Amino acid sequence: MTTEGFIVLDEKTLREYIKKTPSLFSKVGSDDVDKLEVKEVGDGNLNFVYIVTSSSGSIVVKQSLPYVRCIGESWPMTKERSYFEATALKRQYGLSPKHVPEVYHFDRTMSVIGMRYIEPPHIILRKGLIAGVKYPLLAEHMAEFMANTLFYTSLLYLTTTEHKSAVAEFCGNVELCRLTEQVVFSDPYKISEFNRWTTPYLDGDAEAVRNDNILKLEVAELKSKFCEKTQALIHGDLHTGSVMVTHESTQVIDPEFAFYGPMGFDIGAFIANLLLAYFSQDGHAAQGNDRKAYKGWIMDTLADTWNLFHKKFTTLWDIHKEGPGEAYLHEIYNDVELRELVKQKYMTELFHDSLGFAAAKMIRRIVGVAHVEDFESITDPVKRADCERRALDFAKMLMKKRRNFNTITDVISAAQ
Amino acid sequence: MTTEGFIVLDEKTLREYIKKTPSLFSKVGSDDVDKLEVKEVGDGNLNFVYIVTSSSGSIVVKQSLPYVRCIGESWPMTKERSYFEATALKRQYGLSPKHVPEVYHFDRTMSVIGMRYIEPPHIILRKGLIAGVKYPLLAEHMAEFMANTLFYTSLLYLTTTEHKSAVAEFCGNVELCRLTEQVVFSDPYKISEFNRWTTPYLDGDAEAVRNDNILKLEVAELKSKFCEKTQALIHGDLHTGSVMVTHESTQVIDPEFAFYGPMGFDIGAFIANLLLAYFSQDGHAAQGNDRKAYKGWIMDTLADTWNLFHKKFTTLWDIHKEGPGEAYLHEIYNDVELRELVKQKYMTELFHDSLGFAAAKMIRRIVGVAHVEDFESITDPVKRADCERRALDFAKMLMKKRRNFNTITDVISAAQ
Numbered sequence: 145m146t147t148e149g150f151i152v153l154d155e156k157t158l159r160e161y162i163k164k165t166p167s168l169f170s171k172v173g174s175d176d177v178d179k180l181e182v183k184e185v186g187d188g189n190l191n192f193v194y195i196v197t198s199s200s201g202s203i204v205v206k207q208s209l210p211y212v213r214c215i216g217e218s219w220p221m222t223k224e225r226s227y228f229e230a231t232a233l234k235r236q237y238g239l240s241p242k243h244v245p246e247v248y249h250f251d252r253t254m255s256v257i258g259m260r261y262i263e264p265p266h267i268i269l270r271k272g273l274i275a276g277v278k279y280p281l282l283a284e285h286m287a288e289f290m291a292n293t294l295f296y297t298s299l300l301y302l303t304t305t306e307h308k309s310a311v312a313e314f315c316g317n318v319e320l321c322r323l324t325e326q327v328v329f330s331d332p333y334k335i336s337e338f339n340r341w342t343t344p345y346l347d348g349d350a351e352a353v354r355n356d357n358i359l360k361l362e363v364a365e366l367k368s369k370f371c372e373k374t375q376a377l378i379h380g381d382l383h384t385g386s387v388m389v390t391h392e393s394t395q396v397i398d399p400e401f402a403f404y405g406p407m408g409f410d411i412g413a414f415i416a417n418l419l420l421a422y423f424s425q426d427g428h429a430a431q432g433n434d435r436k437a438y439k440g441w442i443m444d445t446l447a448d449t450w451n452l453f454h455k456k457f458t459t460l461w462d463i464h465k466e467g468p469g470e471a472y473l474h475e476i477y478n479d480v481e482l483r484e485l486v487k488q489k490y491m492t493e494l495f496h497d498s499l500g501f502a503a504a505k506m507i508r509r510i511v512g513v514a515h516v517e518d519f520e521s522i523t524d525p526v527k528r529a530d531c532e533r534r535a536l537d538f539a540k541m542l543m544k545k546r547r548n549f550n551t552i553t554d555v556i557s558a559a560q
Numbered sequence: 561m562t563t564e565g566f567i568v569l570d571e572k573t574l575r576e577y578i579k580k581t582p583s584l585f586s587k588v589g590s591d592d593v594d595k596l597e598v599k600e601v602g603d604g605n606l607n608f609v610y611i612v613t614s615s616s617g618s619i620v621v622k623q624s625l626p627y628v629r630c631i632g633e634s635w636p637m638t639k640e641r642s643y644f645e646a647t648a649l650k651r652q653y654g655l656s657p658k659h660v661p662e663v664y665h666f667d668r669t670m671s672v673i674g675m676r677y678i679e680p681p682h683i684i685l686r687k688g689l690i691a692g693v694k695y696p697l698l699a700e701h702m703a704e705f706m707a708n709t710l711f712y713t714s715l716l717y718l719t720t721t722e723h724k725s726a727v728a729e730f731c732g733n734v735e736l737c738r739l740t741e742q743v744v745f746s747d748p749y750k751i752s753e754f755n756r757w758t759t760p761y762l763d764g765d766a767e768a769v770r771n772d773n774i775l776k777l778e779v780a781e782l783k784s785k786f787c788e789k790t791q792a793l794i795h796g797d798l799h800t801g802s803v804m805v806t807h808e809s810t811q812v813i814d815p816e817f818a819f820y821g822p823m824g825f826d827i828g829a830f831i832a833n834l835l836l837a838y839f840s841q842d843g844h845a846a847q848g849n850d851r852k853a854y855k856g857w858i859m860d861t862l863a864d865t866w867n868l869f870h871k872k873f874t875t876l877w878d879i880h881k882e883g884p885g886e887a888y889l890h891e892i893y894n895d896v897e898l899r900e901l902v903k904q905k906y907m908t909e910l911f912h913d914s915l916g917f918a919a920a921k922m923i924r925r926i927v928g929v930a931h932v933e934d935f936e937s938i939t940d941p942v943k944r945a946d947c948e949r950r951a952l953d954f955a956k957m958l959m960k961k962r963r964n965f966n967t968i969t970d971v972i973s974a975a976q
C-alpha cells in the first residue's frame with residue numbers, strides 16, 4: 145500500500161527508514177542497522193508501535209495507518225491523527241517534561257513519530273492496577289500533568305489570539321473527535337452493532353441505559369460540552385492504558401485524540417478509569433488477598449489526584465494572575481475576595497464536568513464497544529457482571545447527581 | 561496607501577473599480593461610469609459604505625480599511641474582517657434570504673463587498689425606534705432571521721465534521737472577537753481611557769459597576785461562553801443599528817463580527833437594544849406624546865421576538881429531528897417525552913444566556929466606549945442620565961438574576 149510517499153513500515157523497511165533518518169539513527173548509535181532489534185508491541189487498538197534497540201540505545205517508532213488497526217481497512221481513519229498526536233506530544237512535553245516522552249522525529253507523510261523509549265520497569269498503569277501494585281507518586285504526577293497541560297493551554301494563560309489559532313488547528317482532528325462522540329456519547333444509549341456487555345447477566349442493565357431518559361438528557365449536555373467547549377488542549381484519551389508507570393515515574397502517552405475541548409473530559413477519563421479499577425477489584429480478590437487495602441489505596445489516589453490537581457491548578461492561576469491570560473484580566477479581578485469567588489466558581493464547574501465525563505466514560509466501558517482489561521480479565525462471568533453492574537449503577541447515579549457533590553471525598557463515600 | 565493590490569477607494573477610483581468589475585457593472589447598467597452617482601453613507605464606526613446609483617439601478621459597495629474608521633490609523637484593525645463579513649452575509653442570505661442583502665461581488669484583496677442596495681424607505685431600525693415608529697412585522701422577521709441562521713449553523717443541523725471546519729475558518733476573525741471582548745466584557749468593569757458616561761450624574765453608577773463583585777463574577781462566565789462556546793455562526797453585532805426596516809421589510813446587515821459563538825449573544829444583542837430603546841423613551845416624550853403606547857409596543861415586540869424565535873427554532877428542530885445534525889441523534893432521542901425534556905433544557909439555557917448577554921450589552925452602552933443614539937439624542941443630560949440609570953440598574957439585576965426568569969413576560973414585568 146502506497147499513497148504519495150507513504151509506505152506501511154515493517155521490520156525491514158523500518159530499518160531502512162531509520163538508516164536514512166538522522167534524528168532517529170543518532171539515537172540508536174552507529175551500529176549496522178541490520179543488527180537493530182525491532183519489536184512490534186502495539187497493544188492499542190489503533191496504531192503500530194515498534195521498539196527499536198541497539199547496543200547503545202532504544203527508541204520507539206509509532207506509525208498510524210489510514211484505518212483502525214484492530215478492525216482493519218474496513219474502518220478507515222485518517223492517518224493525519226499522527227500529526228495531532230505529535231503536535232500534542234510536543235506541546236505537552238513542553239509543559240510537563242517529566243511526564244511526557246520526548247519526540248525525536250515526526251514525518252507527516254509517513255505518519256511516523258519517533259520518541260523516547262519509556263524503558264522497563266515502566267508498565268502500562270492499567271496492568272499495574274489489575275496486579276494490585278501501589279504507585280505512591282501517581283496522584284502527584286497525574287495532577288501535575290493535568291494542571292500544567294490544561295492550565296497553560298486555556299484562556300487562563302493564553303491570549304485569545306493564541307487560543308483561537310490553536311483551536312482552529314486542532315479542529316482538523318475531527319475524525320478522532322467523531323470516534324469519541326460515537327463510542328462515548330452515542331452508541332451506549334442506543335442499539336448499535338458495536339455495543340457489547342457481559343451477556344446475559346447485564347442484558348437488562350444495558351437496556352435500562354437505553355431507556356433512561358434522565359441519563360440521556362444528561363449525556364446530551366456532556367456531548368454538547370465535548371463538541372462546543374474549547375476550554376483547553378485536552379489529551380482526549382486519558383485512561384489508564386495511556387499512562388506508563390514505575391514507583392518513581394509516570395509517563396503519559398498516546399494523545400492522538402487531542403483537541404481543544406472541556407478540561408473535565410481528561411480529568412473525568414482518569415477518574416473513571418480509577419473507579420473502574422476500584423469496582424473490578426473484588427473480581428481479582430483471591431485467597432489471602434481480599435484486595436481491601438488496595439481498594440483503599442485506589443480511592444486515596446483518586447482523592448489525592450483531584451485535590452492535588454485543584455491545588456496545583458489554582459496555584460498556577462495565582463502565579464500567573466497578572467500574566468498573558470485574557471479570561472480574567474487582573475485589572476478587573478484584583479480584589480482578593482473576588483478572586484476567591486471566581487476560582488471557586490470555575491473549579492466547581494470543572495469538578496462537576498469531570499464527574500459527568502467520568503460517568504460517561506465508565507458507562508461506555510461496560511455497555512459500549514471497547515471494554516477494559518480490569519473487568520475483561522475477570523474470567524467468571526457472574527463475578528464480572530456483578531462488578532460491572534455496581535460500577536454501572538454508580539456511574540448512572542454520578543451522571544445524574546453530579547452537581548450535588550461538593551468534594552471528591554463525597555464521591556468516594558458514595559462509591560464505597 | 562497601497563499594500564499588494566489594495567487601494568483605498570474614493571469616488572473616482574470606485575467608478576474605475578466598478579467599470580472593470582462585471583458583477584458590479586452589470587447591476588448599474590451600461591451608463592458611462594462617470595455619470596454614476598456615488599454617495600458615501602457610512603455612519604458606522606468601522607467602514608466605508610458607498611451607494612452607487614445609475615438611471616437603471618443602485619448597488620452598495622462597502623470597503624474595510626486596515627484601521628477603525630472613527631478613530632483612524634492609530635487603531636489598526638485587520639481589513640480581513642471584510643472576508644468574514646462577506647462569508648457570513650452569503651451564508652445568512654442562503655439561510656434567510658428575505659432578511660439579508662444579496663452579495664453581488666467580493667474582492668478579498670481590496671476588502672470590497674458589493675451588495676444589494678436596501679432602498680428607501682428602509683431606514684436603520686434604531687432611527688425608527690427613536691422616532692417612535694412601529695414596525696408590525698419586526699418581531700416575526702427578526703425571529704425568523706435568528707432561528708434560521710442559528711439553527712442551521714449549529715450541531716442541531718450540522719454534522720460535527722461540517723461544524724468543526726466552519727469553526728476553524730471563523731477562528732480567523734479573532735481581531736473582531738477581541739474587540740468585543742474588550743468593549744463588552746472588560747472595559748466597563750475597569751478604569752479605561754475609552755469608557756465614558758453621562759458625567760457627573762452617573763459617576764457613582766459607573767464606579768459601582770467597577771466595584772460590583774457579583775456582577776464581575778457573572779460577566780466572567782458570559783465572557784467564557786463568548787470565547788469558548790462554538791454553538792453556531794452568530795452575527796456578532798446584532799444591535800438595532802445593524803437592521804434596516806420598513807413596515808413590510810426587515811434586512812440584517814453588517815455581520816463583520818461573525819464567528820462561531822454562543823447563540824445567546826445575538827439574541828441578547830437584539831433584546832438589549834430593544835430594552836435600551838424602551839428605557840430611552842421617557843427622554844423622547846414630548847407634549848402630546850408621552851410615548852406610553854410606544855413603550856408598550858416595544859415590550860410587545862420584545863415578547864414576540866423571543867416567543868416567535870422559540871417557536872420557529874424548536875419547529876426547525878422538530879422538522880429536522882431525523883436530519884444530519886449530530887447533537888441529538890434520532891435513534892437516541894426519539895421518545896416524545898424525552899424530546900420535550902431535551903428541548904426545554906436547551907431553550908432554558910439559551911434563554912438565560914440571552915438575558916445575560918443582553919445585560920452585558922446594555923451595561924456597555926451606558927458606561928463603555930460606544931453609546932447608542934437612543935440615549936445620546938436626549939439633549940438634557942439630567943433626563944438622559946435618569947433614563948440611563950434605570951436601564952443600567954435593570955441590566956445589573958438582569959445579569960445577576962437571569963436564571964430566575966422563566967419567561968420573557970417575567971422579564972418585561974421586571975422592567976416596567
Ligand SMILES: Nc1ncnc2c1ncn2[C@@H]1O[C@H](COP(=O)(O)OP(=O)(O)O)[C@@H](O)[C@H]1O
Nearest residue numbers: 186187188189190191193204245260261262398
Ligand atoms: N514511548 C513508549 N515507550 C515504551 N512503550 C511504548 C511507548 N509508546 C507506546 N508504547 C507501548 O505501545 C503500546 C501502544 O501504544 P499507544 O501509543 O497507546 O498506541 P495506540 O494509539 O494504538 O493505542 C502501549 O500500550 C505501550 O505498551
Ligand SMILES: Nc1ncnc2c1ncn2[C@@H]1O[C@H](COP(=O)(O)OP(=O)(O)O)[C@@H](O)[C@H]1O
Nearest residue numbers: 601602603604605606607609620676677678814
Ligand atoms: N446594503 C445596504 N443598503 C443600504 N444602505 C446600507 C447598506 N449597507 C450599509 N448601509 C448603510 O451604511 C451604514 C453603515 O453600514 P454598516 O454595514 O453598518 O457599516 P459599519 O460596519 O461601518 O458599521 C448603515 O447604517 C446603512 O445606513
Ligand SMILES: [Mg+2]
Nearest residue numbers: 188385386398
Ligand atoms: Mg493507546
Ligand SMILES: [Mg+2]
Nearest residue numbers: 188190398400
Ligand atoms: Mg491511541
Ligand SMILES: [Mg+2]
Nearest residue numbers: 604801802814
Ligand atoms: Mg454597522
Ligand SMILES: [Mg+2]
Nearest residue numbers: 797798799829
Ligand atoms: Mg453591538
Ligand SMILES: [Mg+2]
Nearest residue numbers: 604606814816
Ligand atoms: Mg460593522
